[in-house]
Amino acid sequence: MVTIHRQQLLSLLSSKLAPQLVQDYCPNGLQVEGKAEIGKIVTGVTASQALIDAAIAAGADAILVHHGYFWKGEAACITGMKKRRLQSLLQHDINLFAYHLPLDVHPELGNNAQLAALLGIEKAQALHSVQPEGIVMQGRYPTARPLSEIVAALQDALGRTVLSHSAGPHLVQQVAWCSGGGQGYIDAAAADGAELFISGEVSEQTIHSSREQGIHFIAAGHHATERYGVKALGQWLANETKVAVEFIDIPNPA
Structure with missing residues (x-):
């Protein structure tokens, strides 16, 4: 061993x-x-x-x-x-x-980077108005698509029902996201021109921000959006060290 x-x-x-x-x-x-x-x-x-x-x-x-x-x-x-x-x-x-935050923001193995790869978002980069850099990301879908199609793909990828609120344009291409409890960054995403903001959680005021700033919003689950960073980190460790690494998912509806 x-x-x-x-x-x-x-x-x-x-x-x-x-x-x-x-x-x-x-x-x-x-x-x-x-x-x-x-x-x-x-x-x-x-x-x-x-x-x-x-x-x-x-x-x-x-x-x-x-x-x-x-x-x-x-x-x-x-x-x-x-x-x-x-x-x-x-x-x-x-x-x-x-x-915690070092895993959220890592440009390769981080929760946000891994979520972008899972969702097929291209040209992912940090939203520079928010610190630490990488806590909120922005990018684009290869082709513009309706929110309903994005929701369906997200639910299929994460294996869970998500909460969505439609308030933006019919077709979406520009997207910003923050895994976990990042719903408070919706205002920064809207100011940067995002048409959709994805996070793990939702607060009461998040929906008002969505409505009043004309930006779609999806809360996809704190746990569900943060499974992929630590899983990727474990895979990287296994490749680097050859030590046995096993990811164990403890289901959580939040």
């Missing part, structure tokens, strides 16, 4: 994702230390108890996620759900690596 040392894996991930360049709401990198030698990595969107349990069953030495722990503003006490999650990791000597 091929293994990699914990510190070597951390260095490899840090080199690829450059977390030091992004100001984030949580620590990026190694969040919980486990065994030194890693021979099996499980990747997933969120370090939930269900993912931890699945990783234990899979014989993982490390878990690599997009949503980890220790968010700014959360209670610092290790009690209840947090205690049970950490206890499971520590009892089984499993490392937890987490990369």
Whole structure:
């Protein structure tokens, strides 16, 4: 079995994702230390108890996620759900690596870049008016198409029903997007001339912005739009290190 040392894996991930360049709401990198030698990595969107349990069953030495722990503003006490999650990791000597914004914005492996590839969006580039660069992307479909066709293709690609609001032109070509909870960026997308904005979540005010600025909007699911970055990162790790990597999807309707 091929293994990699914990510190070597951390260095490899840090080199690829450059977390030091992004100001984030949580620590990026190694969040919980486990065994030194890693021979099996499980990747997933969120370090939930269900993912931890699945990783234990899979014989993982490390878990690599997009949503980890220790968010700014959360209670610092290790009690209840947090205690049970950490206890499971520590009892089984499993490392937890987490990369939040660095994984959203990465131009190759990031959630936004991977979502563009999944949806067939061309000429994808960062919307420069929004920081950190890459948190909102813009691009175009090869040919203009009605919103209903885009919704159908998106639902087929993601395997879920999405929420859509029609307020823009009949045919859509210019699109902007932000995976996860990025609905607040709809105003920046509209100001940049996007005809459609895609994100993971929706807020009450998002629909008013859509109506009043004449821009279509789709909320495709926070979890559903952020499966692909960590999955791509795991595939890249497997190719680079030859260590066994398995993506485990824990379904989430949100």
